[in-house]
Amino acid sequence: MSNRPRVVLYDVENGNHAVSGYVDPISPTESEGEEVYNPITGMFERAGMSRFSNYKPGFNNPIQHYAFHTTPPQPEVVYPDRTRRCAFLREPTTQIMVAALAGLGVGMGLSRLNVSDDFSNIVNLPGKIFLQVLKCFVVPMVFTSLSTTVADIVLLGKVSIVGTRTALIFTALSSVGSGMALVISMLLRNLVPQTKGVVVETSSAFFDIMCEDGKFLTYNSTGETSCSATLMDGTTRFEFYDPTRVLLTDGTVSAVATVSKQITDILNQLVPSNIFFSFEQGLILSVTTFAIAFGAAAVKTSSRESSPLLDVLKQMNKVFFHVISKAIDYSPIAVASLVAGSLSGQDMLGEAARHVGVLILCTILSIIIFELVFFPILLWFTLRKNPFPYMHAMLPAAMFALGSSSSLVTLPVTLRCVESTREVPRSILQFVVTIGCILHKNGSAIYFPCALVFLVSTTHGAVPLGWLQLILIFVLSVLGSMGTAPIPNSSVVMIYSIWTTIYPTQEVPASYSYLVAISWFLGRFVTVCNIVGDGYVARIIAEQIEEEDVDDVEMQVKHCLMGGSHELSAKVHASRTLPFVMPCFLTECDPMAEAKRFGMAMAGLYAYHFVVDTVFIRPAVRYMLRKNWLTKDKEDKMRESLYKNAAVGAFHIFGLYIGWHETWFLNKEEYFKGFPYVASEMQRWYYMIYLSFWFQSIDFMLNITNKHYTVKRKDNAEMLVHHFATISLMLFSYYVDLTKIGLCVLMIHDVNDLLLETAKVFVYLQWETVANIFFALFALVWFIVRWFFYSYNILHSAYAFAYRDIIVPITEAGSYHGIAAPVWYWVWVVWFGFLCLLLVLHIYWGILIVKMVVKALGDGNVEKDIRSDSEGEEDETAEEEEPKKQTETTVADAAKPRRRRAPKAE
Numbered sequence: 050m051s052n053r054p055r056v057v058l059y060d061v062e063n064g065n066h067a068v069s070g071y072v073d074p075i076s077p078t079e080s081e082g083e084e085v086y087n088p089i090t091g092m093f094e095r096a097g098m099s100r101f102s103n104y105k106p107g108f109n110n111p112i113q114h115y116a117f118h119t120t121p122p123q124p125e126v127v128y129p130d131r132t133r134r135c136a137f138l139r140e141p142t143t144q145i146m147v148a149a150l151a152g153l154g155v156g157m158g159l160s161r162l163n164v165s166d167d168f169s170n171i172v173n174l175p176g177k178i179f180l181q182v183l184k185c186f187v188v189p190m191v192f193t194s195l196s197t198t199v200a201d202i203v204l205l206g207k208v209s210i211v212g213t214r215t216a217l218i219f220t221a222l223s224s225v226g227s228g229m230a231l232v233i234s235m236l237l238r239n240l241v242p243q244t245k246g247v248v249v250e251t252s253s254a255f256f257d258i259m260c261e262d263g264k265f266l267t268y269n270s271t272g273e274t275s276c277s278a279t280l281m282d283g284t285t286r287f288e289f290y291d292p293t294r295v296l297l298t299d300g301t302v303s304a305v306a307t308v309s310k311q312i313t314d315i316l317n318q319l320v321p322s323n324i325f326f327s328f329e330q331g332l333i334l335s336v337t338t339f340a341i342a343f344g345a346a347a348v349k350t351s352s353r354e355s356s357p358l359l360d361v362l363k364q365m366n367k368v369f370f371h372v373i374s375k376a377i378d379y380s381p382i383a384v385a386s387l388v389a390g391s392l393s394g395q396d397m398l399g400e401a402a403r404h405v406g407v408l409i410l411c412t413i414l415s416i417i418i419f420e421l422v423f424f425p426i427l428l429w430f431t432l433r434k435n436p437f438p439y440m441h442a443m444l445p446a447a448m449f450a451l452g453s454s455s456s457l458v459t460l461p462v463t464l465r466c467v468e469s470t471r472e473v474p475r476s477i478l479q480f481v482v483t484i485g486c487i488l489h490k491n492g493s494a495i496y497f498p499c500a501l502v503f504l505v506s507t508t509h510g511a512v513p514l515g516w517l518q519l520i521l522i523f524v525l526s527v528l529g530s531m532g533t534a535p536i537p538n539s540s541v542v543m544i545y546s547i548w549t550t551i552y553p554t555q556e557v558p559a560s561y562s563y564l565v566a567i568s569w570f571l572g573r574f575v576t577v578c579n580i581v582g583d584g585y586v587a588r589i590i591a592e593q594i595e596e597e598d599v600d601d602v603e604m605q606v607k608h609c610l611m612g613g614s615h616e617l618s619a620k621v622h623a624s625r626t627l628p629f630v631m632p633c634f635l636t637e638c639d640p641m642a643e644a645k646r647f648g649m650a651m652a653g654l655y656a657y658h659f660v661v662d663t664v665f666i667r668p669a670v671r672y673m674l675r676k677n678w679l680t681k682d683k684e685d686k687m688r689e690s691l692y693k694n695a696a697v698g699a700f701h702i703f704g705l706y707i708g709w710h711e712t713w714f715l716n717k718e719e720y721f722k723g724f725p726y727v728a729s730e731m732q733r734w735y736y737m738i739y740l741s742f743w744f745q746s747i748d749f750m751l752n753i754t755n756k757h758y759t760v761k762r763k764d765n766a767e768m769l770v771h772h773f774a775t776i777s778l779m780l781f782s783y784y785v786d787l788t789k790i791g792l793c794v795l796m797i798h799d800v801n802d803l804l805l806e807t808a809k810v811f812v813y814l815q816w817e818t819v820a821n822i823f824f825a826l827f828a829l830v831w832f833i834v835r836w837f838f839y840s841y842n843i844l845h846s847a848y849a850f851a852y853r854d855i856i857v858p859i860t861e862a863g864s865y866h867g868i869a870a871p872v873w874y875w876v877w878v879v880w881f882g883f884l885c886l887l888l889v890l891h892i893y894w895g896i897l898i899v900k901m902v903v904k905a906l907g908d909g910n911v912e913k914d915i916r917s918d919s920e921g922e923e924d925e926t927a928e929e930e931e932p933k934k935q936t937e938t939t940v941a942d943a944a945k946p947r948r949r950r951a952p953k954a955e
Contacts, residue, residue: 148381152566155389176387176562182376188328190369191546192340195531196362199344214593215481216488217663218586220527223494225423226578227526230415230495231519234502237411240403257285320645330553337528373542380565387562405563408503412571415495416578424585431589442470443584450576459580460486467584473591481590485583490530492578493540496571497526500544500564501551507560512552521551540575541568593668643733650737654745657699658692666691673814683813689749690806690813697806700739701799704792707731713789717846720790721854728788736783739795743776770890778883785876794843797834804830828898835891844888847881 159172258266260276265285267278278285320338321327327335347358428436446466450459460482467478501522505514529543541564548557666688673679679687707729713719728736750768782791808823856877860870 144381148385148566152385152387152389152562155385159389172389173386176383179376179379179383179386186369186372186376188336188546190366190373191529191543192328192336192343193362193366193369195337195340195528196344196347197359197366199341200348200356200359200362214663215484215586215590217660218589219485219489222582222586223489223491223527223530224523226415226419226491227494227498227523227530229419229423230411231498231502231523231526233415233418234411234499235519237407237414238502238506240407257281258287337525384562384566387559387565404503404507404560405567407506408499408564409567409571411499411502412496413574415499416492416574419491419495420578420581424582428585428588431592439470439472439588440581440585442466443581446584447577447581450580451573456486456490456576456579459576463580463584467587470588473587477591478587481587482583485586486580488531489583489586490533490575490579491582492575493530493533493543494526495578496540496575497529497544497547498522500540501526501547503564504544504548504558504560507563508555508558512555518551522547525550540572541565646733647737647740650734651741651744654696654738654741657696658745661695662688662692666695678814680813687810687813690809693806694803694810696742697799697802700735700742701796701803703735703738704796704799707735708792708796711789715793715796715842717842718850720793720846721787721851724786724855724858726786726789728783728786732788732792735792736779736788740776740779740783743772743779747772770886774883774886774890778880778887781880781883790843790846794839797838797843800834801827801831828902831891831895831898836895839888839891844881844884847884851877851881 155172159169260266262276264276265278265281266274266276266287267284268274269284321335324335324339327339344362347356347362351358425436425440428439432439443463443466446459446463450456450462463482463486464478467473467482468475502514505512525547529547533540533543544564545557545561548555548561669691670679670684670687673687674681674684708714713722747769750772778794779791782788804823804827808820808827811820811823856870856874859865859873863870865873
């Protein structure tokens with residue numbers, strides 16, 4: 050009995066402190082949860098049902114509706130000692146409140162005494178030193194925190210739908226909260242007029258101006274001025290007028306930047322050329338993008354079970370976390386100094402107080418709307434049932450967070466509250482809530498825009514707050530919420546960093562001290578929003594995934610807790626080199642700019658695939674499977690066809706937007722006029738995105754990076770030839786500025802691709818009539834577009850008008866771009882040959898379509914598309930044994946899975 054852990058329980062209803070007992074950790078019917086410190090009651094409380102050796106009747110356990118199994122290992126939390134006398138004075142919250150009140154009293158007293166600016170600066174000195182310490186350590190902390198967070202996401206989510214979906218939902222909810230708070234802050238901002246700078250009245254300043262010849266500038270009775278006075282008198286004296294008060298404030302007048310200049314500055318911060326300069330200047334936007342890439346690379350480039358670089362980053366994160374925590378311990382002194390120093394020179398205390406009231410109103414109102422309006426609607430649409438019972442189960446965690454003001458300390462209580470509902474599997478609960486404690490802080494994402502709008506409104510002087518600044522506030526609030534430490538009063542550190550990023554030339558206003566002073570109050574509501582949001586996301590994830598995915602998550606959690614595996618196949622390494630082997634292909638451009646454009650297009654397309662596949666396609670396919678509209682063996686094929694429709698459809702709309710009002714669009718006589726034609730920005734982006742699509746198609750066809758698309762095709766060789774021919778033509782046309790005809794070639798190919806993939810979708814759904822209709826449209830459009838129109842428009846233009854408008858002028862000039870005319874002639878021949886190769890492929894596939902149509906006339910049904918994918922390994926076996934039967938497969942047969950032939954008995 051001596052080895053059994055002893056626990057002391059507190060009866061909330063009856064106030065009984067004496068109930069105690071021993072818990073058997075082996076018994077599966079008893080709680081294995083940990084003791085939880087409740088800062089509201091000052092006691093250690095244990096949730097769950099247990100057997101006690103000396104149980105007393107009448108004891109009511111406040112939470113006895115469930116029995117816990119296991120909880121993930123939690124970080125050690127140091128709880129305050131409340132047994133000592135006046136222990137409450139040692140709590141950070143009490144100290145900050147006392148310091149804020151003391152600073153308020155001292156500041157108001159100094160304001161009435163009209164002390165000098167030098168004395169105010171001395172009072173403000175400890176607070177400024179505190180801000181300098183934060184500025185020194187916050188940028189490295191953001192780098193290490195985001196790097197390790199991204200690395201953990203890659204480790205936990207690289208093989209599971211739960212990991213990617215969790216990260217996506219976390220980001221989406223933080224974005225919604227940040228955007229909503231920004232709108233509310235801008236609407237309520239006008240409740241208090243913007244703070245004006247204190248205008249110091251001075252006596253008039255007069256001066257005389259000496260010219261180069263030694264005479265003085267003078268003016269006559271008519272107002273004309275000239276350098277003619279030899280002595281200073283009344284006609285040489287001028288009065289100085291400073292409308293911008295530059296000299297009065299010892300500042301500079303900043304030029305109003307144009308929109309393009311501001312956008313360029315933002316993009317330059319997103320992709321820094323010197324990361325050390327970004328660290329020095331405190332550019333959080335640059336550090337954030339670098340940290341995201343660095344954290345992902347730290348995991349991807351390691352073949353060992355534990356990445357040494359990731360271990361170093363985590364240790365550095367602990368160091369910076371420790372330093373920031375120790376610095377925050379001195380925040381009461383800083384609060385008193387900042388509040389007293391700022392109020393000592395403040396003549397409009399009432400206006401400042403109203404601004405603080407508006408800040409509190411904006412923050413609390415945004416959190417209430419987000420938690421009590423947005424989340425219930427989201428849960429109702431997701432669960433299709435009353436969400437309030439589940440929300441009521443989260444009430445103990447919310448109350449605990451309101452008292453502790455720390456997501457980290459509240460984590461065990463959050464786990465218990467969610468598990469008490471019995472609606473979330475244990476593995477998903479541990480995964481989502483534990484990761485959400487570090488990554489998902491929608492309360493911070495709501496608080497940051499409110500605080501930044503407050504700082505702008507209380508800044509002395511004109512600080513711009515246009516739509517570009519609002520976009521930056523929104524983006525940095527979402528990213529900054531991920532890098533905020535889950536400890537009390539850590540939000541003020543990130544707010545300081547975001548301000549210096551958006552306004553690098555502006556000093557942090559004195560009203561920042563008010564922000565620090567009330568952070569203890571608003572931080573509690575922010576913490577409640579953070580931890581409750583984690584519980585809601587866990588319920589949403591549990592509703593969306595299938596049962597078979599739960600086992601995969603359990604294996605993942607165990608796998609990652611044991612260190613994780615960093616196996617990377619050679620195929621994945623090869624695919625990562627695709628964006629980097631591409632040179633620049635445009636003659637009239639900056640090579641580095643075009644390389645960056647291609648890299649951004651490639652990354653954007655894979656991100657588009659991730660979002661569309663995760664948010665729309667996978668849920669739709671799983672819904673079809675649940676309704677038995679789709680068989681399991683057609684799942685990958687359906688996903689591939691739906692994504693191709695989404696991608697090609699978006700490209701087609703983009704292409705129509707570019708060329709619809711152009712005179713050269715689908716006009717064969719205008720393709721080559723005015724050569725060389727420099728492509729517009731929109732055409733270049735269209736080319737790069739489509740070029741990325743063909744590389745992605747090869748990637749998926751060869752199963753390099755996407756293991757889900759395991760569809761095997763019968764015409765892989767022909768498709769690879771088609772893809773490489775298309776890529777070669779696109780690169781060549783991009784290089785020699787033939788983008789007008791290139792865009793039209795891509796546009797006329799889109800129509801058939803959309804019809805074909807739509808027909809496949811209905812084939813997989815076994816809707817034979819609709820599939821036959823779309824296949825008939827596909828066959829008809831194929832002959833019209835790819836035989837007739839392609840030959841009449843594209844090939845005829847490339848043969849006749851390209852020779853007339855390009856080859857003839859180059860021959861007369863003798864060279865072009867330093868290349869002799871005969872070389873350009875043979876280049877034109879090769880280019881025309883590639884166009885003819887596409888026509889040959891069109892004819893080949895057209896003949897197969899004719900065979901299917903002829904077969905359909907005899908059988909009464911449309912045969913399946915020969916270009917369609919095969920039926921997997923089982924179909925390949927059947928195809929080898931019965932080749933004749935395989936060729937007579939119809940559209941209806943293609944949608945039905947066939948059985949493997951049983952082996953013959955020996």
